[in-house]
Amino acid sequence: MRRYLAGRVLQGVGVVLMIATLTYVLLHLAPGDPITMSLDRPGVTEATRAEWRRAYGLDRPLGEQYLRWVAGAARGDLGYSYSHHRPVGDVIAEALPRTALLTGLALLLSFGVGIAVGVLQVERAGGHRDRWMGRVLLLLYSVPDFWLALLALLLFAYRIPVLPAGGLVDPVMYEYLTPSQQLVDRLRHLVLPVTTLTLLTSAVIARYQRSALLEVIATDWMRTALAKGLSWRKAVRRHALRNALLPTITLAGLSLPALAAGALFVEKVFSWPGMGLVTVNAIGARDYPLVTGGVLVISVMVVAGALLADLVIALADPRVRLR
């Protein structure tokens, strides 16, 4: 087991390093640089541009810049963000918890709702409820995330303005509210983005869960359980569900990177300044250190998520052995 873990970690480090290097090189190959973006206005001399490039080390050869970045990253210093005018570590430290809160809540709700819907469908497989739920799930599965987000925004923030249009909190009033009012304000701002993400993700999970359950209920031991007098509902919930959870656990592991990467379109529509949005905006601003730092964090989460999923599957299913 230890050997397996050491091998996977080593493999993961290699993957992360490769992704970071590729990101760094590809980004530098794109035309323009952060100075072009921030100083594109009258009166800026080439000397000023050169001074800014020197100040940020952008006048050094690409190889040297990369080695400096790697050396800094190894010490935990991911560099200075040109677009945020702050250390990259600070920007990520601020954006990561926001994304984790949004996607974490959405994932928890999605798995709860998705598994429950899958079970409800299988309890009456082929029946009216199963068909009706299947259609709704298919619709949600097919809807583009940005469309659903925009629809929710238009409906509940503009047409029937009962929820805020976006952001983490009220930009003016939050600071002047009591702690309990602040909590309510924060929750109100979470409702639309979390609901949108939950609806989208739970549709996928429910479809997986239904398929896995349908496979399991066809097995001999389920027939035995029913023959022993267990009701259909009890047999599904007590025996079939546990055995049918393996694909869902894999899906959960693979969803972990979303905690770091964010849900770009939902973050964009609801002005949620999380990791996805920060990284994409940084690409537009040619903010090399922030993009590379963001990609580094996201790729670590992808590798860790895949490893975690394998470990949990091994724990949940004694037939699986890790070598």
Add this chain to the structure above:
Amino acid sequence: MRISLQTRVRRWAPVAIAVLGLAGCKGTEQAATTAGPADIGGTMVISTATDAGTMLPVLIGSNLDRQVTDLLYDRLADISTELVTVGDRGFKPQLAQRWEWSRDSLSITFHLNPAARWHDGRPVRASDVRFSLGLVKNPATGSAISSLVTNIDSVSIRDSLTVVAWFKMRTPEQFYELVYQIPVMPEHLLANTPPGELKTSDVSRRGIGSGRFRLAKWAPGQRIELVADTANYRGRPKLDRVVYSISPDAASSVTRFFAGDADFHEQLRTDNLAQLAKDTVRRLMRYPNLQHAYLAFNLVDPANTSRPHPIFGDRAVRRALSMAIDRRAMLRNVFDTLGQLSYGPFPSKLPVADTTLPQLPYDTAAARMLLDSAGWVMGPGAVRVKDGRRLEFGLTVPNSSAPRKAYSVLLQEAFRRIGASVKIEEMDFPSFSAKQAAHGFDTEIAAYGSDPSVSGFKQAWSTEGMKPGGFNFPSYSNPAVDALLDSATVTFDFARTRTYARRAFEMIMEDAPGVWLYEPLTLGGIDRRVRVGDLRADGYWATMADWWIPADKRSARDRIGLRPTP
């Protein structure tokens, strides 16, 4: 699907009426009654899609940087609404109560207002003015302003409230250069930080100035909160608070405005205006600007900039292509009734602008004849050919600009009709900027925001502006134009400045290094309860300290008062 003219008229009529109504206001947004004592207070939230990068005016890079620092920091004197940059005509005292010119005009003595204070309570002193000039001019600071103040030699201190600015040459804009370009910054806070480290230091984020607003809080990526400096020597602003609410992108920013989370949104898109015309809570606000957009022909070969461009090096070809463009029809197509034709290589709000200059006519028959006589004859595929070279070229546009993308398609079609093949090259803004700066394009749609001075205009069309860092992207060079622009910047007679500038504009337009397409109408949205005064073309926010919200129109956020931010 074709939309009938009547439908289009019906759809846009309310917007057009609103815009035309506002156009009549000419700078003043609203004939509002003046604010009474009870009308002091209120909060205005501005929805924006960008965050500021600094709170130190010497380091500004973006429009929002300038906007916020303009509100936080005062200058020695402020320019008039007419933006006259010659002499000290129209300038209003700010930190300087009064000033005197020396007999040879090579120095100006400024007497500072003894009541002026920094937001931390320390008095503003003559040494702050000297320090500010030194900081701007220090190459290690890397200030974008430094190239604009080269004529200022130094500042000496006569006493703690009297400074003397010394100039290398007597020029019409020497006063403007000093007072408009140099914001006065606090020496006691900045002197201990090496200029090269200011960009990354915390002191550049504190925003302690002497303006009528002071910085209460800057939560990066979320909001910037300015509050009234109630003890300000120029009087407190009428609003209690201005909050910049930062959204991650333009669409979210607009949505927040329409959802009522903000009171003001600058530069709305045309598709938002129809919605605004029906809105009973918000209204359209037109504000002047110094921007214009044009199709630039690159006069040098992108592959080797020391050679003329194989197509656009020929003046006749440029003129022919210009005559193939129906600018008016294109303007209507892209902006409907909400656009304004460009009058030439200058923004129409520039004090020296002349909106009566003749432009090349739209005449496709004449354009074809000009191309024929220049040796470009029709070849295979209905594309003209000369010496084996097809009349084919690229048209570069940034994909972030919807109007420029729309124009590129229309221009492609217009050029096709006279036998020129255009390949549209859309790219993200950094790529576009890099290509532009390297003169690496055939043609491009450039949008240029000028400053109010003629010297600013020189950077775009003089030979000097071709150097790296200049804004003469088409590489246009005409010694006669250079001489005229030089004359325009050295005469003290404003009427002669206009005459020289007019002749320079005429010559540029005859040489056709570009086609002057449009001036964007800057149309924002504002909550009806906010009262706005005179607006300046170099920045609508210049008068924001005098905007107000009537006491009987206040909402919950207006009633917070001046409680300190927790």
